[in-house]
Amino acid sequence: METSTIDALCRQHLLPGVARPHLPASKLHGMLMGFMDLVFEQGGRYWVLDYKSNALGSVDADYDAQALSAEMAKHRYDVQAALYGLALHRLLKSRLGPAYDPVQHLGGAVYLFLRGIHGPAGGVCSLALAPELLNQLDAMLEPNPLS
Numbered sequence: 001m002e003t004s005t006i007d008a009l010c011r012q013h014l015l016p017g018v019a020r021p022h023l024p025a026s027k028l029h030g031m032l033m034g035f036m037d038l039v040f041e042q043g044g045r046y047w048v049l050d051y052k053s054n055a056l057g058s059v060d061a062d063y064d065a066q067a068l069s070a071e072m073a074k075h076r077y078d079v080q081a082a083l084y085g086l087a088l089h090r091l092l093k094s095r096l097g098p099a100y101d102p103v104q105h106l107g108g109a110v111y112l113f114l115r116g117i118h119g120p121a122g123g124v125c126s127l128a129l130a131p132e133l134l135n136q137l138d139a140m141l142e143p144n145p146l147s
Contacts (some may be wrong), residue, residue: 002097002140003023003024003028004027005080005140006022006023006028006079006082006130006137006140007022007023009082009133009136009137010023010076010078010079010082010133012133013082013129013130013132013133014081014082014127014129014133015072015073015078015127016068016136018069018070018072018073018120018133019073020074020075020076020078021033021071021074022050023079024082025059025069025080026135027076029077031076031079031080031083032083034080034083034084036048036050036084036087036119037049037050037051037087038051038088039050040049042107044104044105045104045106045107045109046092046094046105047107047108047109047110048081048084048088048110049109049110049111049112050077050081050084050109050110050111050112051081051112051114052071052077052111052112052113052114053113053114053115054075054113054115055115056068056071056113058113060116060118060119060120061117061119061136062116063113063115063116063118063119063120063123064121064122065118065120065121065125068111068113068115068116068121068123068124068125069125071113071125072111072125072127077111078127081108081109081111081127081129082095082129082133082134082137083137084109085106085108085109085129085133085134086137086138087140088106089102089129089134089138089139092105092106101118102129102134103131106126106129106131106134107130108126108128109126109127109129110125110127111124111125111126112122112124113125120131
């Protein structure tokens with residue numbers, strides 16, 4: 001997987017307008033070794049949920065939507081969400097077969113910042129995972145017939 005391409009795709013599709021560091025290859029490698037905390041279904045849509053214990057401040061007000069988005073970008077959790085979403089996308093394609101429609105069945109990624117549960121955003125940062133993003137990432141994992 002080309003790290004710069006993944007970085008560009010995530011910047012295009014996730015957390016628009018939020019500044020973030022460039023994605024080094026070593027960071028991507030660590031994300032490929034991670035585990036989803038939870039996959040759940042709500043109303044026929046499937047979601048990835050990841051718990052975070054990051055400290056953003058000492059009062060509930062420090063955990064507003066803008067602060068959560070900034071923390072997501074700072075640690076490149078957007079990339080983690082994209083990779084977890086891709087794994088769920090592939091699982092749903094294999095389990096649901098031709099009936100699978102990502103627009104209908106794939107909810108996205110939810111990040112629950114536990115220390116911010118009483119904050120203005122309830123500690124929740126939710127990311128929609130566009131089918132275009134998942135399809136482009138999926139294509140990057142297809143075997144290269146020339147190699």
